[in-house]
Amino acid sequence: MNWLTEYVRPKIRTLFTRRDVPDNLWQQCPNCQQMIFHTDLEKNLRVCPHCGHHMRATVTDRLGWTLDEGYTRIELPKAPADPLKFRDSKRYIDRLKEAREATGLEDAIVVAHGTIEQRPAVVAAMAFEFMGGSMGAAVGEALIAAAQLAVLQDAPLIVFTASGGARMQEGTISLMQMPRTIIASQIVKEAGLPFIVVLTDPTTGGTTASFAMLGDVQIAEPGALIGFAGARVIEQTVREKLPDEFQRAEYLLEHGVLDMVVKRSEMKAMLARLVALLREKEPA
């Protein structure tokens, strides 16, 4: 209650309260339910200042947090759109169009080149906001292009994953992106360049079971959900409720799947150190 709601007449009141709190000024932490003011959240790299929960991030945020200023986003190679003319309750081609309009992205990934603490790097970031970050031919093609770009620039390739898995609407074509993206990882490795994977929330299915598990160094963000099979499918198979920590980054670290879990605020510095150790081998 404030003087407005108490004393101003109803009609004017609705007019004022509507402008009072636009929905995007405050955001609720999905973990601790605390409200966070948006500028605080952005300043804190979308990590809850109360509980440390790492919220999902857009690819633009991701590139900005990782690369030094002045990086360049590359145009992604074209992939055949909707080769199966897939249709469920909606046409795939329409879903694609909607996702493009909503996100301003071509598909579920962006690729950029620039520097990380002055060291050249190619960074690919998957966009969960684009059809669940699902991997179809466009994502596969982009990862191959990113690998070739890394070789061309003699730079490491760092991939931030965020993906529900293969894109069902591309059927077996999406399945073929598993070997294709593995080849992309090999292109980087064979050139003697580091291939670093940063698994972010969530990374599951065919994405996990391909390039995302083949990094020279495997990093994850705290609390990220990472796995092959979905928890619901596993629950149906084993007929029991799974513990909360199951398939979380910390669980994977414990089970030897990851090298480390790194906080968002420390990620860039860690990537820079890793690249330096792997590449600047002689004493300075």
Added chain:
Amino acid sequence: MRHFLDFEKPIAELEGKIDELRRMSEPEGLNIEDEVSKLTEKADRQLRATYAKLTPWQKTQVARHPDRPKALAYIAGLITDYIPLAGDRAFADDAAVQGGLGRFRGRSVVVIGTERGNDTETRVAHNFGMARPEGYRKARRLIELAGRFGLPILTFVDTAGAFPGVDAEARGQAEAIARSIEACIDAPVPLIAAIIGEGGSGGAIALAAGDAVLMLEHAIYSVISPEGCASILWRDAAQASAAAEALHLTAEDLHRLHLVDQVIAEPIGGAHRDPEAAIQAVGEAVQAALEPLLGVEGPALKARRRERFLQMTREPIG
């Protein structure tokens, strides 16, 4: 007793009638040959007609038919001097993945298959063909063994997919699949994959990233099961038939999409009606696919395989 699928009912009825006539005529010594041959002809016609135009969902059922020959039947029928090899050298032996050394038409090969079993006992023993990480790690070990000795690799794929379990996740199911695919890509020897039943997603591609992918006429190969796809996209598993249609999971469709190199014709009425003929047909196709690759050196073979996958899904398909 023969197992009939729902859409085979009219055929089942005809064949039931024929059996009944035979049984009745035996003790009485009646001459029913005319009637029987008429009915047999009708049943044959019906069978041919039904199987000539199976829907994707019907094919899914045929691909999973309990009497359909499984991987071990292909190994028994096509591989002589077979010596099974076991274990991933780290944790366990996974019975869902079978494999070892043997001879295919006289030539030493490494053979690997996902085996789903024929009856309750063997199905349970093989975990219904759903492998755990140790299964894919065993496969990788065998692929690397083949590479070391220059032996061609033959794989027989028939799986609903990788096992979705807590233990499988804890031991790195995703990594095991990724490494198995990588081993296929890296093999310096020919790798011929045959999809003989169900090619279920990551669990299938783990053994099928090869130089040639052959597929039986009524087999399926998909990124997700029609039921799984229907429950996610249609929010109704009962829409599996529509999902099967949309996924383009049949051999014919995948051949047209250039994802499968050859479709192997099945005996009339499906591989389960004449397993031996189906197995021999696969043997012929494997031989034909293997022959031109035998003289190719390892590095050239790898380069060609890599290029094949890099080009795959790039071109728009008419």
